[in-house]
Amino acid sequence: MAGRMEPPTATLPAHVDVLIVGAGISGISAAYHLQTRCPGRSYLILEARDAIGGTWDLFRYPGVRSDSDMHTLGFSFQPWTGEKAIADGAAIRDYVQETARVHGIDRRIRFGTRVTSAAWSGDTARWRVEGVGPDGAFSLTASFIDLCAGYYDHDHGHAPPFAGADSFSGRIVHPQQWPADLDHRGRRVVVIGSGATAVTLVPALAAQAAHVTMLQRSPSYVVAMPAVDAVGAKLRRWLPARAAYALIRAKNVAVGLATFTLARRWPDRVARHIVARAQQAIGSAHDAGIHFTPRYRPWDQRLCLSPDGDLFAALRDGRASIVTDTIDRFVPEGIRLASGGTIPADLIVTATGLSVKMAGGITFAVDGRPIGLAGRLLYRGMMFEGVPNLIHTFGYTNASWTLKADLTAVYLCRLLQRMQRTRTRSVVPINDDPTLTIQPFLSFTSGYIARNADELPVQGSRTPWRLHQNYLRDVLVLRHSSLRSAAKDGLRFIR
Numbered sequence: 001m002a003g004r005m006e007p008p009t010a011t012l013p014a015h016v017d018v019l020i021v022g023a024g025i026s027g028i029s030a031a032y033h034l035q036t037r038c039p040g041r042s043y044l045i046l047e048a049r050d051a052i053g054g055t056w057d058l059f060r061y062p063g064v065r066s067d068s069d070m071h072t073l074g075f076s077f078q079p080w081t082g083e084k085a086i087a088d089g090a091a092i093r094d095y096v097q098e099t100a101r102v103h104g105i106d107r108r109i110r111f112g113t114r115v116t117s118a119a120w121s122g123d124t125a126r127w128r129v130e131g132v133g134p135d136g137a138f139s140l141t142a143s144f145i146d147l148c149a150g151y152y153d154h155d156h157g158h159a160p161p162f163a164g165a166d167s168f169s170g171r172i173v174h175p176q177q178w179p180a181d182l183d184h185r186g187r188r189v190v191v192i193g194s195g196a197t198a199v200t201l202v203p204a205l206a207a208q209a210a211h212v213t214m215l216q217r218s219p220s221y222v223v224a225m226p227a228v229d230a231v232g233a234k235l236r237r238w239l240p241a242r243a244a245y246a247l248i249r250a251k252n253v254a255v256g257l258a259t260f261t262l263a264r265r266w267p268d269r270v271a272r273h274i275v276a277r278a279q280q281a282i283g284s285a286h287d288a289g290i291h292f293t294p295r296y297r298p299w300d301q302r303l304c305l306s307p308d309g310d311l312f313a314a315l316r317d318g319r320a321s322i323v324t325d326t327i328d329r330f331v332p333e334g335i336r337l338a339s340g341g342t343i344p345a346d347l348i349v350t351a352t353g354l355s356v357k358m359a360g361g362i363t364f365a366v367d368g369r370p371i372g373l374a375g376r377l378l379y380r381g382m383m384f385e386g387v388p389n390l391i392h393t394f395g396y397t398n399a400s401w402t403l404k405a406d407l408t409a410v411y412l413c414r415l416l417q418r419m420q421r422t423r424t425r426s427v428v429p430i431n432d433d434p435t436l437t438i439q440p441f442l443s444f445t446s447g448y449i450a451r452n453a454d455e456l457p458v459q460g461s462r463t464p465w466r467l468h469q470n471y472l473r474d475v476l477v478l479r480h481s482s483l484r485s486a487a488k489d490g491l492r493f494i495r
């Protein structure tokens with residue numbers, strides 16, 4: 001477990017109204033909304049790591065940064081005041097930790113505590129939650145669980161085996177476990193991968209390495225974006241921080257939605273535009289038709305951002321190069337390609353992606369029956385069919401994660417408020433529409449989604465079981481729609 005011990009750590013009560021699992025962006029957002037909107041409810045955050053921040057505390061590879069803008073990746077209630085819109089991992093970690101401190105959330109977190117199982121009893125309308133903490137095994141009860149445990153395995157990244165890996169004479173590292181002592185200065189580095197991590201790592205390593213080769217099996221769309229938002233910088237000079245933040249956030253939501261909509265409506269035109277811009281940026285050093293033209297349409301997978309075109313600059317200057325080919329095997333001096341030829345290397349970085357892990361690896365039971373969340377229908381992308389008093393925070397794949405995390409937290413508070421008003425103890429989504437057809441949870445073709453489709457929940461063909469991935473629509477539904485009509489539309493409130 002990386003990170004420093006965050007003082008102080010909360011004590012374990014015998015019972016809590018809302019148990020939040022995870023102290024990343026989603027957990028801190030949930031805690032803020034709970035203590036603001038439902039001050040009468042007790043809550044506790046259990047966090048397996050020894051620090052706040054989740055993703056932003058875990059990842060330490062050179063150059064680690066956001067790949068969406070901080071005005072939408074930031075919390076709605078805590079202005080991001082950093083200079084850069086595309087920010088470094090350490091700055092994001094500091095921001096999440098500072099937000100928790102400012103709002104007194106850090107005192108409500110118990111660190112080094114992993115939840116392993118949760119069993120619901122309809123008789124008591126409570127979850128019995130078990131796990132392991134610094135003092136060994138523990139158990140407590142909770143009326144509601146808010147899963148803010150992210151979507152991937154924090155312990156291991158996806159590491160496919162490569163033939164001959166043992167024979168390589170240099171070092172092989174995965175970005176998720178970047179060794180603090182690793183010195184890449186003056187080394188010949190090969191980064192395997194074409195996703196956001198590879199696109200981040202290549203220019204960052206190229207600043208000091210002898211040379212960096214990005215080796216990809218198939219290309220991604222890469223789009224250059226200014227690291228500093230010029231309009232935002234002006235607004236920040238003229239307006240108070242909170243007002244400027246709200247305006248920049250609204251602008252970026254609108255721009256994000258518009259570009260996503262354009263890309264879905266005119267995929268070929270948008271693809272041609274992205275590839276032409278990439279070619280312009282790399283000059284004659286490489287052929288964008290080969291290295292930056294994916295087989296999929298824009299937004300079938302997340303677009304990769306290159307702040308200030310740093311990847312293109314590294315390729316143009318010859319500090320880095322890009323190879324689109326298949327690996328035959330690792331050899332002592334580097335990587336042999338299927339097409340022949342060997343890329344010499346002293347260091348190989350396997351930016352081969354994440355390993356999906358749903359619900360923090362927790363096992364669930366309802367009234368004595370073990371239940372799986374994989375393949376289970378999701379209500380509004382956040383509650384599992386047939387499972388009472390459980391909410392699951394899963395951000396957008398086509399916009400910043402936090403936009404949906406904030407809305408999910410608000411929806412949870414609205415449910416709790418309604419339960420108090422109606423004196424009901426539990427709420428459970430039930431589908432009684434036999435004509436509803438089942439679809440994959442995400443229409444993304446990204447490797448980590450495709451590899452792990454069987455572990456994910458599913459969505460339905462119609463609202464409220466359909467995942468719309470549309471922030472404005474979700475604002476209307478999750479913040480403002482009547483919960484009385486939700487009660488007729490799949491949600492059952494039970495006394």
Ligand SMILES: Cc1cc2nc3c(=O)[nH]c(=O)nc-3n(C[C@H](O)[C@H](O)[C@H](O)COP(=O)(O)OP(=O)(O)OC[C@H]3O[C@@H](n4cnc5c(N)ncnc54)[C@H](O)[C@@H]3O)c2cc1C
Nearest residue numbers: 022024025026048054055066067068115149150360400401
């Ligand atoms: C390198 C990288 C860059 C990214 N960049 C962006 C970006 O620019 N924009 C964007 O929108 N998204 C991005 N993402 C997605 C990113 O994960 C989300 O933005 C966001 O940080 C997720 O926050 P979270 O709190 O939901 O989950 P996480 O950050 O994954 O935090 C989950 C927390 O739950 C804890 N936990 C898990 N299971 C348990 C358990 N059983 N018991 C106790 N604690 C548990 C974990 O220890 C962790 O601290 C990125 C992801 C990665 C890996």
